[in-house]
Amino acid sequence: MIFKIKAKQTILACTLISMLGVTACSGNPTAAPTVSEGKSGSGPKTVSLSVMTSDRFLELAKQKFEEAHPDIKIEIKEYAAAPNTATKAQGPGQNIVMMTKPDPKNIEKYVSSVGAELMSGKASDLIVTSNLPYKKYADKKLLENMGDMMNKDASFPKDNYYTGVFEAMKYDGVLYNVPVRIGLNKWLGNLNVLGSEKIDDTKWTWADFKKLAQNWMADKNNDGKPDAYPLGKIDPDQLITLMLNSSYNKFVDAGGKKASFDKPEFINLLKLAKSMYDDNIIQGDNADKDAVVFQPKSNLLMYMDMYAMPKMSFDGKSSFYDLPSENETRGSSFTSSLPVAMNSKSPNKKEAWEFVKFLLSDEMQSTMELNGFAVNKNGAKAQGDTLKKLGSGEGGKNMKLNINGKSMTLQPATDEEIAAIEKAVSNAKVIAESDPKISMVVAEETAPFFQGQKSAEEVAKVIQNKVSTYLQE
Incomplete structure (x- = not known):
């Protein structure tokens, strides 16, 4: 699927249409530097940040922070090269970059390398905890209490942030990793089929979804096929991963120490997932x-x-719409591709905290390079103001978005549309937590069940044993 963005402004070139896997290039916004708290009689300190693969946002933050803080250097430690990309030139200002998913081997390399460094006391000052079993390290007192640092810093205005996101990220009442940006877990619903039907997506379960789905599958034209398919095409391993991630805390306790995959709740979820295919609910x-x-x-x-x-x-x-879930917690679920934790043994905690604050600042949260939803309310307002300017200014009349031959002229977003986005972000209160290792075990071990070779009870027992062994390592 190819996107063509016909625009002269850099602002559109950095748009990420994530649901279709397309990322665009970014520009170089400028902003006034902040005032640095200098040190006398010593050279600059170096704050190291471990991340599997760096991105334009981190590189820009490093550049701007070092300009504003000449006494502090930022070292970004990458453990894997950026994923392969394929660029298709569409003409001036229209280069589109197609992104691929990270290589699982790179994820494994990052997890094992950073884990070994933490255990040996040689980890970076700051660590991006994506894909890391950070709770294990928190239990070993290897991660700093970032929430405590927020509370003790009078220069950090907590009211300027979506604190529900910070609350959701807490483990055992402590904020160990700060989400610099978030993504929202939503389904896009077809109102041509749903019409005026009201769906309470604040508390529906997967069983509720299937019950509703059966109402949409009539065959009014008698062609032997459902007139509508409740869910688009998705492979079984992807479906069960989606169902697991939307209800993760139902099957792995909050402390990440005990699994419950051999209980009726998961067995029934497996059977429900298979019935989606057997009953043609999935396209x-x-x-x-x-x-x-x-x-x-x-x-x-x-x-x-x-x-x-x-x-x-x-x-x-x-x-x-919010996704179905087996969790009882209310609020929209979210993810974070840039959660940052601090090494409790770092000798540069003060300087590292200054960099974290900069990542969360109005200046950085308002940049298009953020590539996510801002957790800073002022940054979110700036991002919304950008949408209000679509189609205006020099060359604005030529701004078009094309998907598979369908063209849309980009018009300025309305106040109502911006308000709806703000409401969605402010309602993000449930972290869609998952462990890549556990997700992989579930996806692999459920394959024989979906193929009719093993019962749900058999695969649930295998998953329980493997996950329990992993959690006890």
Whole structure:
């Protein structure tokens, strides 16, 4: 699927339409530097940051922070090269970069390397905890209490942030890793099928979803096929991973020490997942894509996602919904591709905290390079103001977004559209937590069940044993 963005402004070139896996290039915004607290009689200190793969946001933050703080240097330690990309030149200002998923081997390398460094006392000052079992290290007192640092710093205005996100990230009442940006877990619903039907997505479960789904599958034209498919095409391993991640704390306790995959709740979830295929609830290979009720790809990473996707899908008649879940916690679920923790043994805690604050600052949270939803309310307002300017200014009349031959002229977002996005972000209160190792075990071990070779009870027992062994390591 190829996107063409016809625009002269850099602002559109950095849009990420995450639901369709497309990332665009970024520009170089400028901002006034902050005042540095200098040190006399000593050279600059170096703050190290471990991350699997760096990105433009971190590189820009490093550049701007060092300019504002000549007494502090930032060292970004990468453990894997950036994923392979394929760039398709569309003409001036129209280069689109197609991103691929990280190599699982690189994830494993990062997890094992950083884990060994933490255990040996040689870890970086700051660590991006994506894919890391950070709770294990928190239990060993290897990570700093970042929430305590926030509370003790009078220069950190907590009221300027979506504190529900920080609360959701806490483990055992402590904030060990700070989400610098977040993504929202949403389904895009087809209002052509749903019509005026009201769905209470604040508390629906997967069983609720299936019950509703059966109402949308009538065959009124008698062609032997459902008139609508409740869920778009998705492979079994992807479906069970989606179901697991939306209900993770139901099957792995908050402390990450005990698994419950051999209980009836998970066994029933497995059977429910298989019934989605057996009962044709999930779209087949030859089904009409316009007859899909919900698109299963759910992670929204950018403001442009929420603005453009409803306009470009289902003839512009669509709306976002929270995913079904087995959790009892209320609020929308979110992820973070840049959660940052601090090494409790760091000799540069003061300087490292200054850099974390800079990542969370109005200045950095308002940049297009953020590539996510801001956790800073002022940054979020700036991102919304950018959407309000779409289609205006020099060359604005030529701003178009094309998807598979369908074209949309980018118009300025309305106050109502911005308010809806802000409401969605402010309601992000449940972290869609998962452990890549556990997700991999579940995906691999459930394959024989979906193929009819093993019972749900058999695979649940295998998963329970493997996950329990892993959690006790």
